Amino acid sequence: MQQAIAILDSGVGGLTVVKEVMRQLPREKIIYFGDTARAPYGPRPADEVLKFTGQIVDFLIQFDPKVIVIACNTATAAALDEISSRVSVPVIGVIHPGARAAISATNTGRVGVIGTVGTIRSGAYTTALKQLSPYIEIVSLACPSLVPIVERGEFRSENVSLIVQESLSPMKNYNIDCLILGCTHYPFLRETIQEVMGPHVKLISSADETARETSTILYNKGKLASGDTLPIHQFYCSGDPLLFRSIARQWLGEQIRNIPVLWQVTRLG
Amino acid sequence: MQQAIAILDSGVGGLTVVKEVMRQLPREKIIYFGDTARAPYGPRPADEVLKFTGQIVDFLIQFDPKVIVIACNTATAAALDEISSRVSVPVIGVIHPGARAAISATNTGRVGVIGTVGTIRSGAYTTALKQLSPYIEIVSLACPSLVPIVERGEFRSENVSLIVQESLSPMKNYNIDCLILGCTHYPFLRETIQEVMGPHVKLISSADETARETSTILYNKGKLASGDTLPIHQFYCSGDPLLFRSIARQWLGEQIRNIPVLWQVTRLG
Known part of the structure; x- marks a missing residue:
C-alpha cells in the first residue's frame, strides 16, 4: 500500500499545507488530523501543546506514514525537537x-x-x-x-x-x-x-514553503510516489465534523471535488 | 576546520549559486571550481560532460566538503546520478x-x-x-x-x-x-x-532555488555552520584567471568586498 504523508494541526490551519501538497505533489496520499476540539493551541502553555501533539503523532504513526508534517507553528515551536527524536520517520515543521x-x-x-x-x-x-x-x-x-x-x-x-x-x-x-x-x-x-x-x-x-520542502525531502530520500493511481486521502478531526468538512471543502475546493476522500471523527486524550 | 560547501560549474555560471549561498548562508565557507578552460559544456556530448564533472569532483573532494553542489544544469543532467552514487557526501544538482x-x-x-x-x-x-x-x-x-x-x-x-x-x-x-x-x-x-x-x-x-535547498539539506542533516568567524572562500578556475576574477568581483560585488578570498588557477585532466 502507498505510504502517506501525515499532516497534523490544532484545527483547520494545516489545510493550507494540505492544499499545497495536493497541488505540488498530486500523486501523494495524505492523512490529516485536525485537533478541532482543542483548538486554538496558540494561547496554551508549551507543555500542554507538546502533550497534545504527541497524542496526535501516536495516532498518525499507526498508519505507517513516510513523513510527518507538523503543520502548526505553535506545535512546531513546542514539540518538533522532541517528536523528531521519538519517531523514526522524518518530521517536518513549518x-x-x-x-x-x-x-x-x-x-x-x-x-x-x-x-x-x-x-x-x-x-x-x-x-x-x-x-x-x-x-x-x-x-x-x-x-x-x-x-x-x-x-x-x-x-x-x-x-x-x-x-x-x-x-x-x-x-x-x-x-x-x-x-x-x-x-x-x-x-x-x-x-x-x-x-x-x-x-x-x-x-x-x-504552509506553501513547507509543502515545497516536503517535496525536497521526499525526493532526496527517494520516497516520492509514482504511478497514475489517484490517492484516497483521509481526514480526521476531534471536534464538530460538519464544520470541519465544510471548511475543508470550501478551502480545498476543486482539488477534492473529483477525488475520493474519507472523513472521520476521532477523540484523543 | 570548518567544512565547506563545494560548488562547481563549467565556468562562471555557478557564481550565481555562490552569490545566493553567500547571501542566504553567510556563515558557510565556499570552495568553487569553474572549468573556464573547457566552457561551455552545453554543446558537448553527455559522456564528455560526465568525465569533466568527475575530474572536478575528484579535485574538490580533497577538501572534505560537507556537500557538493553541481551548479551547472548541463553537468547535473549528465552526471548527478553517477556522482551521487560515487561519493559519500550529499550531491545537489540544480x-x-x-x-x-x-x-x-x-x-x-x-x-x-x-x-x-x-x-x-x-x-x-x-x-x-x-x-x-x-x-x-x-x-x-x-x-x-x-x-x-x-x-x-x-x-x-x-x-x-x-x-x-x-x-x-x-x-x-x-x-x-x-x-x-x-x-x-x-x-x-x-x-x-x-x-x-x-x-x-x-x-x-x-541558482537561487539550489542555494535555498542547500540550506534545507544542511539544516536537516544538522550541518549548518555556526559561530561568528567569517569564512575564507576559495575560488579555483582552469582558464584565464584575470577574466574569471574580474567577472566574479563584478557579479559578487559587495558580498566579497569585505571578506577574505583565495584565488587559484588549476588545470585538470
Whole structure:
C-alpha cells in the first residue's frame, strides 16, 4: 500500500499545507488530523501543546506514514525537537521552511513575523532566522485574534478586514519588505493581509514553503510516489465534523471535488 | 576546520549559486571550481560532460566538503546520478530545485524551460516536473547563444538585448506563466530576459532555488555552520584567471568586498 504523508494541526490551519501538497505533489496520499476540539493551541502553555501533539503523532504513526508534517507553528515551536527524536520517520515543521523562504525573498534584510502568542513567545522564528544569517533584522508580532475567526470559517468580510487591520497596525511602522505568515491559519486571510500591508511587502506562507520542502525531502530520500493511481486521502478531526468538512471543502475546493476522500471523527486524550 | 560547501560549474555560471549561498548562508565557507578552460559544456556530448564533472569532483573532494553542489544544469543532467552514487557526501544538482520552485510558483500549470542544448536534449526538466506532477505542461527551448556572452563578461547591452530577444522569441507564443532559467549563467541576463518575456511571467532561477535547498539539506542533516568567524572562500578556475576574477568581483560585488578570498588557477585532466 502507498505510504502517506501525515499532516497534523490544532484545527483547520494545516489545510493550507494540505492544499499545497495536493497541488505540488498530486500523486501523494495524505492523512490529516485536525485537533478541532482543542483548538486554538496558540494561547496554551508549551507543555500542554507538546502533550497534545504527541497524542496526535501516536495516532498518525499507526498508519505507517513516510513523513510527518507538523503543520502548526505553535506545535512546531513546542514539540518538533522532541517528536523528531521519538519517531523514526522524518518530521517536518513549518518554522524553518518559512524562515529559509524569507531569507531567500528579502532584499533589505528587514523581515516581519506574525504568529500566535505561543509561537512568538517561543522566539522560534528569531532563532531559525538568526541561525541562518546574523544580518537579518526581525520584527515579531503576536496576532491572537486571527485564528479564532478562521476556525469558525470566516475568511473574507468587513469584520475580518477590521480585525486584521487592528492586529497588524503595530507592524506597519517598521519598513519590512517581507512578512512571514507564521501560522498556518493565516493564508486563509492572505488577501486581506496583503491589502493591509500594501503591495510592496512580500507575504511568505509557511504552509506553501513547507509543502515545497516536503517535496525536497521526499525526493532526496527517494520516497516520492509514482504511478497514475489517484490517492484516497483521509481526514480526521476531534471536534464538530460538519464544520470541519465544510471548511475543508470550501478551502480545498476543486482539488477534492473529483477525488475520493474519507472523513472521520476521532477523540484523543 | 570548518567544512565547506563545494560548488562547481563549467565556468562562471555557478557564481550565481555562490552569490545566493553567500547571501542566504553567510556563515558557510565556499570552495568553487569553474572549468573556464573547457566552457561551455552545453554543446558537448553527455559522456564528455560526465568525465569533466568527475575530474572536478575528484579535485574538490580533497577538501572534505560537507556537500557538493553541481551548479551547472548541463553537468547535473549528465552526471548527478553517477556522482551521487560515487561519493559519500550529499550531491545537489540544480535541476530538481528549479522544477520544485516552478511547480510551487505556477498558477496555470504552463511552465517554460530554457537551457543549453545538452540540458534540453536530456529532457531532465521534463522528467523532474512530470515526476512531481502529471498535470504540468512544459515548453522547452535550447538557447545556445546565451552562455558564450556571459562567459565573456557581457551582461547588459544592446547586443545582449538583441541576442536574448532572438533566442526567446519561439517561447513567446506559448502563454506560459513561469519560466525556469535552466542554466546557471542565465541569472546574469535576468533583467533582459524579464523585459523580453514581460512582467506577467515569473522567472525561476535554478541558482537561487539550489542555494535555498542547500540550506534545507544542511539544516536537516544538522550541518549548518555556526559561530561568528567569517569564512575564507576559495575560488579555483582552469582558464584565464584575470577574466574569471574580474567577472566574479563584478557579479559578487559587495558580498566579497569585505571578506577574505583565495584565488587559484588549476588545470585538470
